[in-house]
Amino acid sequence: MTTPPTVPAAPDRTAAPRPVVVVGDANVDLVLRGDVVPRFGQAEQLADSGDLVLGGSASIAAAGVARLGVPTTLVARVGADVFGTFTLDALRAAGVDVSAVDVARDEATGLSVILSTPDDRAILTVPGTIPTLTGSHALAVLDGWHGPPGVVHVASYFLQPRLAADLPAVLVSARERGWTTSLDTNWDPAERWTGLADLLPHVDVLLPNRNELRAVAGALGPGPQGAAHTGDRDVVLARAVAARGPRVVVKDGARGGWSVGPAGAVVRAPGLAVEVVDTTGAGDSFDAGYLAALAHGIEDETERVRWAACAGSLSTLGPGGTGAQATFAALRAALA
Numbered sequence: 001m002t003t004p005p006t007v008p009a010a011p012d013r014t015a016a017p018r019p020v021v022v023v024g025d026a027n028v029d030l031v032l033r034g035d036v037v038p039r040f041g042q043a044e045q046l047a048d049s050g051d052l053v054l055g056g057s058a059s060i061a062a063a064g065v066a067r068l069g070v071p072t073t074l075v076a077r078v079g080a081d082v083f084g085t086f087t088l089d090a091l092r093a094a095g096v097d098v099s100a101v102d103v104a105r106d107e108a109t110g111l112s113v114i115l116s117t118p119d120d121r122a123i124l125t126v127p128g129t130i131p132t133l134t135g136s137h138a139l140a141v142l143d144g145w146h147g148p149p150g151v152v153h154v155a156s157y158f159l160q161p162r163l164a165a166d167l168p169a170v171l172v173s174a175r176e177r178g179w180t181t182s183l184d185t186n187w188d189p190a191e192r193w194t195g196l197a198d199l200l201p202h203v204d205v206l207l208p209n210r211n212e213l214r215a216v217a218g219a220l221g222p223g224p225q226g227a228a229h230t231g232d233r234d235v236v237l238a239r240a241v242a243a244r245g246p247r248v249v250v251k252d253g254a255r256g257g258w259s260v261g262p263a264g265a266v267v268r269a270p271g272l273a274v275e276v277v278d279t280t281g282a283g284d285s286f287d288a289g290y291l292a293a294l295a296h297g298i299e300d301e302t303e304r305v306r307w308a309a310c311a312g313s314l315s316t317l318g319p320g321g322t323g324a325q326a327t328f329a330a331l332r333a334a335l336a
């Protein structure tokens with residue numbers, strides 16, 4: 001009698017994805033497209049199009065993760081006004097659970113006006129409720145969580161000082177309960193980039209774009225063990241940041257993305273060649289692709305970065321952050 005050879009079990013792609021909780025900004029974006037530089041002196045200039053869409057890095061990422069078939073909850077604050085209603089409706093339409101979004105009476109929902117050209121954007125933001133989100137709000141959601149832990153993703157660190165102050169404690173607590181932690185700081189409007197040295201040891205995945213990586217690495221200085229001085233300059237910077245704890249997954253525009261782990265090895269994935277309509281929120285859809293890969297149990301890092309780069313590229317095919325976000329089926333088709 002022969003015994004059949006032992007075959008390693010294939011990853012169970014049919015298993016239910018882990019949940020994703022996104023903590024951060026919820027607002028509206030008014031996206032104007034046109035090849036126009038704003039000019040003062042009461043000059044009226046014409047743009048090509050205008051769209052009122054869901055805004056906020058956290059909200060766009062949450063919508064993207066939900067579209068990719070992952071149970072997704074957003075922790076945020078909006079005002080009890082027309083923009084707040086629009087924001088909640090857009091999140092619900094994407095499949096995001098908004099039961100943990102506070103609706104604040106007598107406060108205004110945040111608003112960004114974005115002027116988007118094919119290769120750049122200018123952004124004016126009225127913060128409204130965005131800076132009022134607290135760490136205790138996020139902790140309360142984790143405290144009351146029923147079901148298995150998944151991934152906690154925090155976005156727009158520098159727009160939310162009250163959340164930022166408590167974030168190390170929130171992430172420590174999340175990890176103790178079995179959650180994976182993820183952070184997209186986005187840009188610091190004050191360009192000070194403070195607070196990250198205490199935070200990064202509690203972050204499993206950091207998701208900067210190239211400019212943010214340079215700013216973060218510059219503010220932190222060399223890593224604890226000193227960076228390995230091989231590879232291109234940005235890889236050296238990413239290794240220095242990764243030496244503080246997180247895997248660093250870098251968004252690299254049309255080139256796609258790349259990732260450096262604690263051991264310093266680099267993996268890369270190209271974006272898709274697409275006819276870009278609007279890159280607003282592409283980085284947040286990139287985050288969504290990476291988070292969805294984590295939630296779906298993808299263990300290979302190259303594959304996770306492919307999901308991210310592909311989700312980022314597909315999102316540029318429509319206006320705003322969520323106008324063209326991929327479904328799970330569309331992402332799988334693009335990956336294949």
Ligand SMILES: Nc1ncnc2c1ncn2[C@@H]1O[C@H](COP(=O)(O)OP(=O)(O)O)[C@@H](O)[C@H]1O
Pocket residue numbers: 209210250251252253254255256257270271272273274276279280281282283284286308309310311312313314316
């Ligand atoms: N011109 C483009 N062509 C194809 N994909 C793009 C393009 N611009 C952005 N992307 C996709 O979106 C991701 C995020 O874009 P990027 O501009 O690097 O980030 P951010 O929006 O945070 O500045 C990229 O990693 C890539 O996957």
Ligand SMILES: [Mg+2]
Pocket residue numbers: 057184186187209283284
């Ligand atoms: Mg971004």
